Amino acid sequence: MEDKLQELVVELLGDGAMEYFIGYRQGFEPSHVVPCFVTDKSEADRLIWGPLCLQNLSKYVLQARDLDGKVGLLVKGCDARAIVELVKQHQIERDKIVVVGVPCEGQVDPRKMEQVLGVSMEQVTDVEDAGDEFLVKVGGEVSKLGKEQVLRDKCFYCKHPTSFDYDYTLGEVQPFTIDSESEEYDAVEKLEELPLEERRAYWLKQFERCIRCNACREVCYGCYCKECIFDRTDPRWLDRTPLPRENEIYHLIRAVHLAGRCIDCGECERVCPVNIPLGRLYKKLQKDIAELFDYEAGMEYDTVPPLVDFELDDQDPFL
Amino acid sequence: MTANIYLPSIATVREVRPETPDTSTYVVSFDDPQLRESFAYEPGQFAELSIFGVGECPIGIASSPTREGLLEFCVRAVGTVTDALHDLEVGDKLGVRGPLGNSWPTTEIEGKDLLFIGGGIGLPPLRSLIQYVLDNRDRYGAVQIVYGARSPQDLVYKEELKEWEDLPDVDFHVTVDAGDDTWDGAVGFVPPFLKDINPSPTNKVAFTCGPPIMIKLVVEALEEMGYADADIITTLEMKMKCGVGKCGRCNIGDKYICRDGPVFSFEELRSIPGALEV
Amino acid sequence: MASESSDEGGNGYEPKILVFACNWCSYAGADLAGVSRLQMPANCRIIRVMCSGRVRPEFVVTALSKGLDGVLVLGCHPGECHYSEGNYFTRRRGLLLKNLLQFVGIEPERFQVRWVSASEGAKFADTVEQVTEQIRALGPNRPQGGMHSTEPGDR
Amino acid sequence: MPKTRVGVFVCHCGNNIGGVVRVPEVVEYARTLPNVACVEDNLYTCSEEGLSSIREQIAEHGLNRVVVASCTPRTHEPLFREACEQAGLNKYLFEFVNIREHCSWVHMHDPAMATQKAKELVRMGVAKARFLEPQEEFESSVFPAALVIGGGVAGMTAALGLANQGIQVHLVERDQELGGLIREVRTLFPAGQATEEVLQPLAEQVRNHRQITVHLGSEVEDVGGFIGDFDVAVKADGQVNNLKVGAVIVATGAEELKPTGLYRYSELGNVVTQLEFEERFKRGADVPRDVVIINCVGARIPERTYCGRFCCTTAIKNAIWIKEREPEASVFVLHRDVMAYGVQIEESYRRAMELGVRFLRYDPENPPQILGDGRAEAVRVQHQLMGKEIVLPAELVVLTTPLVARDDNPRLSKMLKVPLGGEGFFLEAHLKLRPIEFSTDGVYVCGSARYPANIPESVSQAYASAAKASIPIREGVVRAEAITALCDERTCSACGNCVEVCPFGAVELQEGRFGRTAQVNPAQCKGCGCCVAACPSGAMQQSGFNDRQLLSMIGALAEEMTGGVGE
Amino acid sequence: MDRKKISKADLGRWLDTIAGKYELIGPTEDEGIIQFGPVQSSAELTLEYANSLIPPKSLFFPPVESLFAFRKRGEEIQLEETKPLQQDRVIFGIRNCDVGSLSLLDRVFCDDLEDSYYRERRERTTLIALACPTPPRSSCFCTTFGIDPLSPAGSDILLTDVGDVYLVDAVTDKGEELVALGEGLFAPLTEGEEKELQPPPVDMPQLDVRELRERLEALWEDEYWEKLSLPCLGCGICTYVCPTCHCFDISDVGSTSDGVRYRCWDSCMYSDFALMVSGENPRPTKRERTRNRYFHKFSTFPSRYGTGYACVGCARCLVHCPGGVEITEVIKDISAKEGVSDR
Incomplete structure (x- = not known):
């Protein structure tokens, strides 16, 4: 798969229409995969693909807005929906990006793998995909791990990877299926069933841990505002001090801004240095948006986001 | 400075003098009489003014230490804190923290002729040195003042400008970018105006302060006239927050403008990469 | 007619409720309640906006986090909006925000949306009465953490 | 200070x-x-x-x-x-x-x-x-001309209403001649006056009026702009010319429902609608002896709930017309209710009965059946008083159907950015208080385009819309209260939320000083503020109700409570 | 004080006695995150950790701290300074890289304009360092910057795990005071033990940092920074998890009549960090901000404070950067550039 990718990139870079190609490369240790910007054919061999290519690279295309050439991008099905939204929200033209789709067989959640292996990810030198298992090499010997133990949450309900109009695909892209009893909204429903005070305590504890490093905002494709509302001084909605109530305002308002736009790529939860389960907050929004307005983000270019649209017969509990 | 470098001292507004439609001079004095005496500062230093509940901002001390008791700050309403400052009336309280930063080189320039080039609201920091020089007149040589502003009502310290004009031993020039019917003086930008005056560089130190674009052109003009970089001294205006060289905002090269500046000579600035791009 | 609200101190807790009223319908409904001298609890403070569609969710989140006990957004009945579509957006935003606030553990009664037309003075009075009693039952919306207490929030 | x-x-x-x-x-x-x-x-x-x-x-x-x-x-x-x-x-x-x-x-x-x-x-x-x-209140000038779409009675009357005030009018009519729906009617209610006697003078006046430019055989292709400054593209046999007008009156009327699938209408030749009856028999064909008229065909039914308002009047008019030509003819009117309100209709209802027209009520659950193959020969209907079915001989069956909205309405409504009601007719700003204008300024409506309206109603509505449309034109300037929205282009990230949300199409994404950003047209903006609430970055603000003002009110209230939180 | 030893069992007892007299702070695990926090007893501590996510710098320069409260009574304004500490503290389990970072931060906060909050916390805290287990984490590179994981330099006591006992090196009076607190629990080493109870030497790959500063300073205009900053997202993680970063913001919370002035962490990587009210920004794009961060660490900090490089090789920024910008990669790239010595 990787050589097919590298040949394609060499070819694409060859005809000069592309400024650079955004993919993944090996980081400082084998289990650490990082984004890679290939500007020259010679660097194409650094590109890799595997179950540890976790980042959603779509947001990087925004940097190509003021370049005259195109930008190439390697993207998983679930992350491609961000391109649809970025085009729909007038941030970039579709023909400015060359999108290379890759068949994805499920991705590893490093935190889960560390718990299961009982060893830190540093020791893991290779993870390979093998049907419904991962071949994990730790210090020389290889062990088999059932995927359902270490899979990223979003991979349990992998949907719509085929809904995107890729320019190229490395092999046949179709949804990754795994039989597991966990349903898409399990975590959300579990929280919803908690009594109110417990939920209140749960979330206040999370918001208290937040150090307001803004990683969830900077990694999210949907947060591309030139000047974020939290950075404004007229009026000052939020203080920069990470006090629990300020953090709560920050997370709730960001959630409202992403309502109907969040494509559930899971990056905000993955990069959070203090492990705040942001995925649950945004999953709850997706559940409501689907139920209330029968809408899913990142599917079509021409649909109108739900919160800026209405139906005459919308649900109306407020009469 | 109190033991706690972040704790301001409470001061009261004694007088408010509107200078231009968006700029006023606030004369303040500390509530604590003991501090009023002990507060020693040099011309060119600044202080952090606090409006509690709104924030802090660094403002140059426009008065000279030779004139006791009261501190003068010339404030233009541009940001949240300066807006709040403009809501102060005589008798209101505010916080003052300082003196901070370095100062004009008052001893090194003794015996030299002095040329002051100010633009708009760049005059107040220069004024603290001008007053200091006028109060120790014998220690310094000839004094030339060149000052310009956008329009006649944008000139600050209008009465004081007249005083300087009448002083026999001060060569005073003032211009405005655009005159109006109340104005009979020179019209034109400061850099070309300075070139016409063409002050000779021998045994002279030039002090300039104003909008970045004016400083750039003034310095070029001075260099054409033969001024050495070491003899051109300015005060930089950068984003400052703590004022005590710790919060990491105002760095150019390895210098913190709030600790190693804001007064720099152009010789120093040339040696720091990126200092002049700002 | 709104019942004569007896206001015997109870524990003396008087909730403070922020109300957004749209200029054309609910504000006029409130005026009508006034003209008809319908007595009601005095816990609501009205902010006039041109349309309920102007009320952004940030106001509600900020108000509740700053310790106000409740936020009530009033608008015209769907289909009667002076700007023809404003309250449809209020409806969708209200639906979503109500669920989100409940999900993070804020009592649902603290944020409510109601449609009051210019001719429904009585409904305005009843709504104020009902919402005030509901929120009074919940008790104060205690703001936790360093926001108001001056003890240092450092860790 | x-x-x-x-x-x-x-x-x-x-x-x-x-x-x-x-x-x-x-x-x-x-x-x-x-x-x-x-x-x-x-x-x-x-x-x-x-x-x-x-x-x-x-x-x-x-x-x-x-x-x-x-x-x-x-x-x-x-x-x-x-x-x-x-x-x-x-x-x-x-x-x-x-x-x-x-x-x-x-x-x-x-x-x-x-x-x-x-x-x-x-x-x-x-x-x-x-x-x-x-x-400062935004003022924009109004171009002293008006566009009337539709050359029927309503359109012509509105055009004259404006032109007689010296206002230049462009009247756009799809057909090759003026008149609209009425041209298909031979005699008018109540006195059976020939349509031409009413229509021709009106059409004459319109054709010869120096302030009115009539565009026959032409259609409105596109409408841009806003009150005072509408750019209208009118297409006539292939080529398009652009007009500049200050106000637009929609008088496109409606069309008669052709009730295919009901009462074997399209199947049998001698089952016709009222207009078809007028066309065929009022041109001299001999009047049949046995006529059965069925009312409320395709009206007041779940799919089309409204009542056609004056189809009963038409049925009565034609029943009288038959009886006056052939006194022995047996004319039955099968109805669910006879809407004979007011003076003339009640008198003509009584006159029809005097002439021997028989009115029978039928039960919509058990409607009349048309008998005969190849041709309608009789109508079987449940006679409610006698409690049994009877069969009425019929050489001709006339179906009375309501007027329905033109299928071109959605296209026109999108162009003019004005809403349609549930039944496809144009939806006025307020049923009682603003009946002949839209919430979008500068666009008015009259006649059957709004709901089925007979001639007197169309004419009075036409006068009203002409009067309303002339206000901005005569003032020459439109002033909007300064509560409009304004976009800070420096921080606008062009996400487009405001464009989607604006009920008046007052916000567009356009190239500006800071690249492509949202720009508000103050003339169209009504100041509802929906765009401000939808703007994530806070770039869009509404004068008089901006975020800083409202947030400081919240802060002032909260500060009162906990001593120390507001700005 | 010469080297002593303490059994693993006695360590817990010793820490509990300390907890009785001081506020004991040590590594605890919460939902998979290692952090330094106050504990009532040694049982709450964990010893299976490489290092904490948020560095112990947060105990001296906290993410948010109140400087003073202000209250307006009538015409007067009263300021009430906030006391940084209620009780003397002991930090157990700090690694040597973080100990090294504190000495760098001392140069910033305890210069002639001394930060009293930081100074008081430093004075009233005793550091019990815990030598890193071997082999060190593969990402660590502290030896590159002269940090010795096995040396007590900079801390008050160093504990080194040598199998079933800990070697105890108390190098300051504060350290000796703590050892005295648990005097029954320590034992001197016999000759034999002195020789064979030695921790295994630390072997860690060394990065070449010869003339790093000079090579870096030659790259001010180089387009390297453009390419390096492409994957950077401009979030604040690298600066918030870095033990030597010290940028902060000051802001007032509350109203003009009643409130608190807070200091909180800030990041030079934020786009509006140096944005001036006039709209000008000396570091407008990610390129300048990324360049500024590495110049601060490897050029301006050493030249301003005369110390070594302002990096202690703890690799936290490396591990947590969502964009994959790696400081070790930057160091390698810079030292690969043509330096003075290879000209």
Whole structure:
């Protein structure tokens, strides 16, 4: 798969229409995969693909807005929906990006793998995909791990990877299926069933841990505002001090801004240095948006986001 | 400075003098009489003014230490804190923290002729040195003042400008970018105006302060006239927050403008990469 | 007619409720309640906006986090909006925000949306009465953490 | 002198306020608020004495904000704004606090709480006033011409209504001649007057009027712009010409329902609609002897719930017409109800009965059946009085159907950005108060385009829409209250939320100084503020109700509670 | 004080006695995150950790701290300074890289304009360092910057795990005071033990940092920074998890009549960090901000404070950067550039 990718990139870079190609490369240790910007054919061999290519690279295309050439991008099905939204929200033209789709067989959640292996990810030198298992090499010997133990949450309900109009695909892209009893909204429903005070305590504890490093905002494709509302001084909605109530305002308002736009790529939860389960907050929004307005983000270019649209017969509990 | 470098001292507004439609001079004095005496500062230093509940901002001390008791700050309403400052009336309280930063080189320039080039609201920091020089007149040589502003009502310290004009031993020039019917003086930008005056560089130190674009052109003009970089001294205006060289905002090269500046000579600035791009 | 609200101190807790009223319908409904001298609890403070569609969710989140006990957004009945579509957006935003606030553990009664037309003075009075009693039952919306207490929030 | 100097004027309003709220306490409290330069209380602030005290205080204290705490802005805001303007203060630097309808009148039982509420309302009013900015009302000129779409009775009357005031009119008609639906009718109700006698003079006047340019065989291709400045593209046999008009009147009328699938209409030749009857028999064909007319065909049914309003009148008119030609003819009118309101219709209903027209009610659950193959020969119907089925011989069956919306309406409504109602007719701004205009300014509607309207109604509506349309044209200028939205292009990230949300299409994404950003057209913006609420970055703000003003009101209220949180 | 030893069992007892007299702070695990926090007893501590996510710098320069409260009573304004500490503290389990970072931060906060909050916390805290287990984490590179994981330099006591006992090196009076607190629990080493109870030497790959500063300073205009900053997202993680970063913001929370002035962490990587009210920004794009961060660490900090490089090789920024910008990669790239010595 990787050589097919590298040949394609060499070819694409060859005809000069592309400024650079955004993919993944090996980081400082084998289990650490990082984004890679290939500007020259010679660097194409650094590109890799595997179950540890976790980042959603779509947001990087925004940097190509003021370049005259195109930008190439390697993207998983679930992350491609961000391109649809970025085009729909007038941030970039579709023909400015060359999108290379890759068949994805499920991705590893490093935190889960560390718990299961009982060893830190540093020791893991290779993870390979093998049907419904991962071949994990730790210090020389290889062990088999059932995927359902270490899979990223979003991979349990992998949907719509085929809904995107890729320019190229490395092999046949179709949804990754795994039989597991966990349903898409399990975590959300579990929280919803908690009594109110417990939920209140749960979330206040999370918001208290937040150090307001803004990683969830900077990694999210949907947060591309030139000047974020939290950075404004007229009026000052939020203080920069990470006090629990300020953090709560920050997370709730960001959630409202992403309502109907969040494509559930899971990056905000993955990069959070203090492990705040942001995925649950945004999953709850997706559940409501689907139920209330029968809408899913990142599917079509021409649909109108739900919160800026209405139906005459919308649900109306407020009469 | 109190033991706690972040704790301001409470001061009261004694007088408010509107200078231009968006700029006023606030004369303040500390509530604590003991501090009023002990507060020693040099011309060119600044202080952090606090409006509690709104924030802090660094403002140059426009008065000279030779004139006791009261501190003068010339404030233009541009940001949240300066807006709040403009809501102060005589008798209101505010916080003052300082003196901070370095100062004009008052001893090194003794015996030299002095040329002051100010633009708009760049005059107040220069004024603290001008007053200091006028109060120790014998220690310094000839004094030339060149000052310009956008329009006649944008000139600050209008009465004081007249005083300087009448002083026999001060060569005073003032211009405005655009005159109006109340104005009979020179019209034109400061850099070309300075070139016409063409002050000779021998045994002279030039002090300039104003909008970045004016400083750039003034310095070029001075260099054409033969001024050495070491003899051109300015005060930089950068984003400052703590004022005590710790919060990491105002760095150019390895210098913190709030600790190693804001007064720099152009010789120093040339040696720091990126200092002049700002 | 709104019942004569007896206001015997109870524990003396008087909730403070922020109300957004749209200029054309609910504000006029409130005026009508006034003209008809319908007595009601005095816990609501009205902010006039041109349309309920102007009320952004940030106001509600900020108000509740700053310790106000409740936020009530009033608008015209769907289909009667002076700007023809404003309250449809209020409806969708209200639906979503109500669920989100409940999900993070804020009592649902603290944020409510109601449609009051210019001719429904009585409904305005009843709504104020009902919402005030509901929120009074919940008790104060205690703001936790360093926001108001001056003890240092450092860790 | 501090930058913002607020003057607060608390009103007693006799004892309407003073009787419950302890006004002196509120006055003392207001003095402690930030930036308050002077506080006054008057018995009646809206009296001449009150207004002059406002003017004096503005001059004396150099006030640049005024807050009046009294009754409701809906009635007294213009009055106090004018007082500020007379004192040289921009009238938008004024904030109204309602402590009567929202406070003293509704909390008579609790003066203490009412006073506390009044204080907090004043505190919120001052907090907002501090951030008010002076505004200028946006004025845009109105191009002195109007467009009327549709050359029927309504369209022609509206065109004449405008042209006779000297206003230039463009009348666009799809067919090759004027007249519209009425041309398919031979005789008019009530007196059976020939249509031409009414139509020709009207059409003559329109054709010869030097202010009216008639565009026959042409259709409106596209409409851009807004009130005072509409750019209209009219297509006539292939080529398009562009017109510039200040107002648009929609008079596109409606069309008769062809009830395919009901009563074997399209199957049998001698089952016709009323208009087809007029076409065939009023041109001289011999009148049949046995005629059965069935009313409410395709109306007042689940798919089309409304009543056609005057199809009963047409049925009665034609029944009389048959009876006058052939007194022996047997004419039955099968109906569910006869809508014979008013004077003429009731008289003609009675006359028809006198002429022997028989009116039978049928049960919509068990409607009449048409018998015969190849041709309709009889109609079987349940006779409710006799309680049994009877068979009526019929050489001709006439179906009375309602007028329905033209299928071209959606295209036109999208072009003009005006809404359609549930049944596909154009939806007016307000049923009772603004019946012949849309909420979008500068666009009006009359005739059957809005709902089935007979000639007198179409004509009166046409006069009304002409009168309304002439207002902006005669004034020559359109002034909008300065509460419109404004986009800070520097921080706008062009996400497009505001464009989607604006009910009036007043916001577009256009190339500007900072690349592609949202731009608001103040002439079209009505100041609802929906776009401001939808803007994630806060770049879009509404004058008079911007985020800073409203947030400072929330802060002022919350600060009152917990001592230390507002701005 | 010469080297002593303490059994693993006695360590818990010793820490509990300390907890009785001081506020004991040590590594605890919460939902998979290692952090330094106050504990009532040693049982709450964990010893299976490489290092904490948020560095112990947060105990001296907290993410948010109140400087003073202000209250307006009538015309007067009263300021009430906030006391940084209620009780003397002991930090157990700090690694040597973080100990090294504190000495760098001392130069910033305890210069002639001394930060009293930081100074008081430093004075009233005793550091019990815990030598890193071997082999060190593969990402660590502290030896590159002269940090010795096995040396007590900079801390008050160093504990080194040598199998079933800990070697105890108390190098300051504060350290000796703590050892005295648990005097029954320590034992001197016999000759034999002195020789064979030695921790295994630390072997860690060394990065070449010869003339790093000079090579870096030659790259001010180089387009390297453009390419390096492409994957950077401009979030604040690298600066918030870095033990030597010290940028902060000051802001007032509350109203003009009642509130608190807070200091909180800030990041030079935020786009509006140096944005001026006039709209000008000396570091407008990610390129300048990324360049500024590495210049601060490897050029301006050493030249301003005369110390070594302002990096202690703890690799936290490396591990947590969502964009994959790696400081070790930057160091390698810079030292690969042509330096003075290879000209």
